[in-house]
Amino acid sequence: MTAVPAVHYLRPARCPCCDAAGRPVDGPLRMRGHGLRERQVYGPLQAGGAPQLVTVHARRYRCSACGAIVVVVPRGLLPRRRYTASAIGWVLARVGLDGATTPTVRAEVCSCAIVGVAAAERWLAPSRWIEASRRGQLFPRLGRHGAESTRVQIAERTAMQLVALSPRGDAGERAPHLAFRGAALAA
Known part of the structure; x- marks a missing residue:
C-alpha cells in the first residue's frame, strides 16, 4: 500500500463505464494515466496490530473514448470508506x-x-x-x-x-x- 507501481502495471483492461478496451492490440491506448491522488486510510496493517493512519497513492486513468476517470487503489480498500x-x-x-x-x-x-x-x-x-x-x-x-x-x-x-x-x-x-x-x- 505504500509503494506506487508504474502506470502500465495498474492500467485497467477495460473502461468500467463504456467497456472500451484499455489497451487495444491494434490501436492506441484508451485508458491513459491521469496522475495520482492521495487517500488517507485508517486501520491496523496486521490483525490485532496497532492502528495506523496510512497515506495511499491511488493511480488515476482517463478513458479517451468516454472521458471517465477511473481510480485504481490497492487491494483491501473499499470505495468511499475511510477505513481499510x-x-x-x-x-x-x-x-x-x-x-x-x-x-x-x-x-x-x-x-x-x-x-x-x-x-x-x-x-x-x-x-x-x-x-x-x-x-x-x-x-x-x-x-x-x-x-x-x-x-x-x-x-x-x-x-x-x-x-x-x-x-x-x-x-x-x-x-x-x-x-x-x-x-x-x-x-
Whole structure:
C-alpha cells in the first residue's frame, strides 16, 4: 500500500463505464494515466496490530473514448470508506462475534487520539457499515441480509462470511483475525 507501481502495471483492461478496451492490440491506448491522488486510510496493517493512519497513492486513468476517470487503489480498500476493508472486517467480527462495544473496538482500529464527546460513548461508523452490509453495498460479493435481522446479527453473519473467505492459518486462530484477512480479499 505504500509503494506506487508504474502506470502500465495498474492500467485497467477495460473502461468500467463504456467497456472500451484499455489497451487495444491494434490501436492506441484508451485508458491513459491521469496522475495520482492521495487517500488517507485508517486501520491496523496486521490483525490485532496497532492502528495506523496510512497515506495511499491511488493511480488515476482517463478513458479517451468516454472521458471517465477511473481510480485504481490497492487491494483491501473499499470505495468511499475511510477505513481499510480489513479494519471493517475486524470491527464487524469483534461486535458481532465477540460482543465488544464500539468504543473498545474503535481504540483497536482508529489511530485518532482525540474524539468528540459523543464518540466517547458510541461510535457511529459500525452502524453505517452494518446498514451498508444489510443492503449488500459494503462487500457486494457477500450479498444482502434480511431486513428482519438485527444489527448484531448482520455483523455476525457478515463476519462469518468474511471468515469463510479467509485463507486458513493456525488451528487456534480467532475469528476476528480470520475476518481481517477475509475482508481484504472480499474488497
